[in-house]
Amino acid sequence: MPYARVKGSRLVEFDSDEDSTSWRPVARARTYELVIDRVEEQILTGGLRVGDRLPAERDLAKMLDVSRAAVREAFRALEAQGVLRMGVGTGPDSGTTVAALPSPALTRLLRLHVALANFPVADVVRARIMLERESARRAAARARAEDLERLGELLDAMDDPDCDRQRFNDLDTEFHVRIAEAGGNRLVADMTIAIRESMRKPLLEVFDRLGDDWFAIADDLRADHRSIYRALLDGDADGAESCTEAHIRSFYRHGWADEL
Amino acid sequence: MPYARVKGSRLVEFDSDEDSTSWRPVARARTYELVIDRVEEQILTGGLRVGDRLPAERDLAKMLDVSRAAVREAFRALEAQGVLRMGVGTGPDSGTTVAALPSPALTRLLRLHVALANFPVADVVRARIMLERESARRAAARARAEDLERLGELLDAMDDPDCDRQRFNDLDTEFHVRIAEAGGNRLVADMTIAIRESMRKPLLEVFDRLGDDWFAIADDLRADHRSIYRALLDGDADGAESCTEAHIRSFYRHGWADEL
DNA sequence: ACCATTCTATGGTCTGACCAAAGGCAGGCC
DNA sequence: GGCCTGCCTTTGGTCAGACCATAGAATGGT
Numbered sequence: 001m002p003y004a005r006v007k008g009s010r011l012v013e014f015d016s017d018e019d020s021t022s023w024r025p026v027a028r029a030r031t032y033e034l035v036i037d038r039v040e041e042q043i044l045t046g047g048l049r050v051g052d053r054l055p056a057e058r059d060l061a062k063m064l065d066v067s068r069a070a071v072r073e074a075f076r077a078l079e080a081q082g083v084l085r086m087g088v089g090t091g092p093d094s095g096t097t098v099a100a101l102p103s104p105a106l107t108r109l110l111r112l113h114v115a116l117a118n119f120p121v122a123d124v125v126r127a128r129i130m131l132e133r134e135s136a137r138r139a140a141a142r143a144r145a146e147d148l149e150r151l152g153e154l155l156d157a158m159d160d161p162d163c164d165r166q167r168f169n170d171l172d173t174e175f176h177v178r179i180a181e182a183g184g185n186r187l188v189a190d191m192t193i194a195i196r197e198s199m200r201k202p203l204l205e206v207f208d209r210l211g212d213d214w215f216a217i218a219d220d221l222r223a224d225h226r227s228i229y230r231a232l233l234d235g236d237a238d239g240a241e242s243c244t245e246a247h248i249r250s251f252y253r254h255g256w257a258d259e260l
Numbered sequence: 261m262p263y264a265r266v267k268g269s270r271l272v273e274f275d276s277d278e279d280s281t282s283w284r285p286v287a288r289a290r291t292y293e294l295v296i297d298r299v300e301e302q303i304l305t306g307g308l309r310v311g312d313r314l315p316a317e318r319d320l321a322k323m324l325d326v327s328r329a330a331v332r333e334a335f336r337a338l339e340a341q342g343v344l345r346m347g348v349g350t351g352p353d354s355g356t357t358v359a360a361l362p363s364p365a366l367t368r369l370l371r372l373h374v375a376l377a378n379f380p381v382a383d384v385v386r387a388r389i390m391l392e393r394e395s396a397r398r399a400a401a402r403a404r405a406e407d408l409e410r411l412g413e414l415l416d417a418m419d420d421p422d423c424d425r426q427r428f429n430d431l432d433t434e435f436h437v438r439i440a441e442a443g444g445n446r447l448v449a450d451m452t453i454a455i456r457e458s459m460r461k462p463l464l465e466v467f468d469r470l471g472d473d474w475f476a477i478a479d480d481l482r483a484d485h486r487s488i489y490r491a492l493l494d495g496d497a498d499g500a501e502s503c504t505e506a507h508i509r510s511f512y513r514h515g516w517a518d519e520l
Numbered sequence: 521a522c523c524a525t526t527c528t529a530t531g532g533t534c535t536g537a538c539c540a541a542a543g544g545c546a547g548g549c550c
Numbered sequence: 551g552g553c554c555t556g557c558c559t560t561t562g563g564t565c566a567g568a569c570c571a572t573a574g575a576a577t578g579g580t
Binding site: 290291292326327328329330333347348349350351352353354 | 531532533534535536540541542543544
Binding site: 030031066068069070073087091092093094 | 563564575
């Protein structure tokens, strides 16, 4: 019923040979896209709310008169966008439900976006500065004690002489991510994380390329971090903001001096 | 070869019964997610660049030792994120290729998420202010003559008495998007567009809810726009920045006064 | 009443088949 | 020779049916 079907699962709007004029090409649509439309329709009309369960794949396939594979591909696409959540079993957490927290999907997409679009490094750096200034400002005002404690631990770990470049990079990433999260703005934090993550590998390559210069540079970075940390402890929003910007700028100058 | 396989296509890292201690739970992962990882790996390491073709589904399935269905579900998820493009046939546009511009996908995803109220409005507004301040500052310094000309046209169009709320909203959206693009930072512009687009519908609903108050508010918005425009013409970065922030704040106060 | 077993519903995966689209290539017609 | 026609190959799109893995629910024995 839902779709006009012609042999071989080709989907058409009408299919008559009577006339040679107006051979309007048939509406192209892949089956799984039609399934997506049906699901979105239900969501937008309120037929499905956050947390609601969709019919089982087999049932929905029967209802829409398509194969289970088509339903699954549609679900996959929606799951990839964070709209659906799929789980096995029979309990309350089972089945396919409308998701509530799509943040990871957003982060992943943004990360890929940055990697793929081949943005100029300068653009990415400017975006990072913008985002992290905002996060630092907010974090100075509202970071909780446990956030600050964790930041202190990270700084101590980075001071460890056994800390190699890879580990330093990981700790550095976490330091910045924690500040973004402490800022309390989920959307801004997600964007910050995505961009910092997207630069993680290139950054590590720069570290390796530095040779023995790295030790001096790492000391500078540690000092920068301490400055930011102190500003956060003091609740000094302006200081946190400017220290963060200076830190990021000097950070990238070591690797991409010519592009900035 | 790629994966340790145990009967029934369950994927494990190790599978020994010899010891009762350290029954570290096996790494949980769905097959199609592993396929996604492989593809992303190729993209992030530069093994796959924009426009490159992936192996045919059947071939990749053989190479990764998974079923074609698993490959297809992985591709669907990536396609839904705008990372891949799939086309039939044999020509240059056929096969599965790495997509050029995930921007539309990013916009769609952000819009969906904000629409589902997964982010507090206050967070979205703060993100908008941060992004558009940056764009305005840059645009003041480097907007081209044609950018400014188009902005002027938009302002004139918004002054038209025949301009209804829907059209006003569209013009307003374009005004902000143009400024973001004039800023010259593609990454920042994409994020700006995504967020502004995501608020388009909710904003329109607010407009409608305002009743006759709308006329006075629209006048305020027009005046704000003119101020921003003048600052851009003057190359006044600080002015453009502060006018933009003030504009966005007052804009949202009309619709979500209690949440800001 | 409690615990182990079995049932059942649901997503996860595989296999193999056929359909549909689109460029490539060869053969035939002018 | 040049051009058109129709088959061939490649590749994604879809389907059908089967079996596995998981986790709550129902069952039954002690």
